[in-house]
Amino acid sequence: MNVETLIIGAGPAGLTTAYELTKAGHSVAIVERDPVYVGGISRTVNYKGYRFDIGGHRFFSKSAEVEAWWTEIMGNEMLQRPRSSRIYYNGKLFDYPLRAGDALAKLGPVEALRCVISYGWAQIRPHRNVVSFEQWVVNNFGRRLFEIFFKTYTEKVWGMDCGDISADWAAQRIKGLNLYQAIIQSFGLGKKPSGSDGVIKTLINSFRYPRLGPGQMWERARDKIVDQGGTMMMGSTITAISQHAETGKWIAIVTDAQGKETKITADHLVSTAAVNELVRMLGADADPAVAAAAKGLRYRDFLIIGLITRGKESFDDNWIYIHDPSVKVGRIQNFKSWSPDMVPDPNTACYGMEYFCNAGDDTWDMSDADLIARAKQEIGQLGLAEPQDIIDGSVVRQPKAYPVYDDTYKINVDTITEGLEEQFTNLHLAGRNGMHKYNNQDHAMMTGILTAKNIIAGSSVHDVWGVNEDAEYHEGGSAGDDKIEERLVPRRIA
Structure with missing residues (x-):
């Protein structure tokens, strides 16, 4: 040939x-x-008619050329879907992006006060020579907010201690995501943002998705x-x-x-x-x-366990970030919320339990049966599904899912x-x-x-x-403005 x-x-x-x-x-x-x-x-894996992604893929681009390409290929089978995602912490689901009223109500007055005091202490006694992700976040949000909304999920995804991740990733990735504005300013505290640098970038509230x-x-x-x-x-x-x-x-x-x-x-x-x-x-x-x-060159690997349950889904988010160190799962997808046609039987639901790992480690090498058993136990422990309602499961491993920057x-x-x-x-x-x-x-x-x-x-x-090396936060702004933004990966401290 x-x-x-x-x-x-x-x-x-x-x-x-x-x-x-x-x-x-x-x-x-x-x-x-x-x-x-x-x-x-x-790709989308088809397991007995249930379709699930290897991770979630929102179709939203700053490039008008890419948006037009998707339309050319799919035509009217590109659905417009609402964005919905939350953070699971301490048995509660927090809106993401965070909203002051929601966060305060769910954290409770005692924890909210601890966050304010922790933020105030960080302003009085900040880390002077900031080199790590942990130091950067603590300086900007206080240690309590770091432990609640940053530490656990970040360490699950990248398999690195937050103290070993370079601060430059935090400065780039978290810009505009000002948690202190959402929580601390509810008490009338904290410095008000000024100028364009103080404008919080809004996350997209809808995206396109193939049926x-x-x-x-x-x-x-x-x-x-x-x-x-x-x-x-x-x-x-x-x-x-x-x-x-x-x-x-x-x-x-x-x-x-x-x-x-x-x-x-x-x-x-x-x-x-x-x-x-x-x-x-x-x-x-x-x-x-x-x-x-x-x-x-190093990589982070990934596997997803699709769990099929009888009955209506227990949450309608596209996915939930799991900020709970007692379980290994990092994120949970609800595939019916991506598209109802991903689930062939409307009287069932299909969840994707995402685990971030390295090829050859204990999680990667577990048998499929053991991984499904772990996923059933953990989703039950989190209260997001009843283990006895889970009727089937399937495991997909994805080597070299994330190139790692060091x-x-x-x-x-x-x-x-x-x-x-x-x-x-x-x-x-x-x-x-x-x-x-x-x-x-x-x-x-x-x-x-x-x-x-x-x-x-x-x-x-x-x-x-x-192709875009300035790497601003991808999901801010409007689709089709001819600017594609590269996702960032944490680097180890040199």
Whole structure:
């Protein structure tokens, strides 16, 4: 097989690139390891008719081009859904974003007073040399609010102590989320914000969502790519790949699940695979510096347990953040609130119990039966469902869900990309893992759109790596203002 572009991975970036290229008349082949699902971490798993996401995916973009792309693919099957999420703390559900009256009523007068005193003490005796996430939050909100609304969930997601996370992440990620304005100012205390810096960014109150989940979007994109002449190679892996020294042609051996091999030649190679895997695949780790950099990149893994229950759902949130250290679950999805059609029987509900972990740790290595038993016990302990009403469950593991930023990640990524540029031509990196950037779905799509434009133009007229590096809080503002914002990841203190 000879194609103009060979793409590794059928996630949002890979499929977006393929769609744009085939739409422009270019020949494309996509190699995807999964035998069934496309969409990567944005896929939707179908378990006995119950559809659940690998995490939640709100379709909301600052890019008018991405918003139009979604409409082009899905048409009128993009629903407009209300945003609803809350924080679980101390047996109560707090509105998120926090509202003063709700927070005060649920914290109670004694705890609210403790928060005020804690905030006041932090203003009198702040940390002078702020280097950690914990110190930054305590200085800005007081220790009580840090322990209530920041510590537990952050440590569950990233597997790091808040004292080990760099303060710069807090300063960027939490800007505009002024809890003291919501609670402390209810007592008439605290400094009033002034100027534009004091305006709290509002979170989106509605978003678009495919009727059958994000996987429906990517299944549609896959079908359109095939209709436009593209080739999908599901359940396949690249077992050998090289670039011809004289012609610059890429030569790959693709092996399917039955062991059948296909030789593919291509002018361009687009990789959305984890960049350290690409380094090994290309043999670029023969360079000691590139090998060390690839080894230095870290990831956070993830698994979700779908629980099917009889009866009406017990909450209508899209998801609930679990700020309770007595349970391992970090977030709980209610898939019927994303779309009623995700649940085939209206007399049942489907919850997604999210666990953040590392491949090979105790949680990751638990059997599916034990994980389902833990999820049933924990959702019952939290009072969000009755264990005896849970009639079935399914486990999905997602390795390398979140590229992790630490004090050396940028140097490692730069070393790898410079090494690859020296050794290869017409190699394009795109997407979350392909670029080692923990970004939103629309950001990954934009890297795919720009990659396709570069291939069509025959030169790097668009800076794929520069897709918004100022990284403001993504869910503030309005959709379609042509500004995509990269999600942030905490760094370890150098």
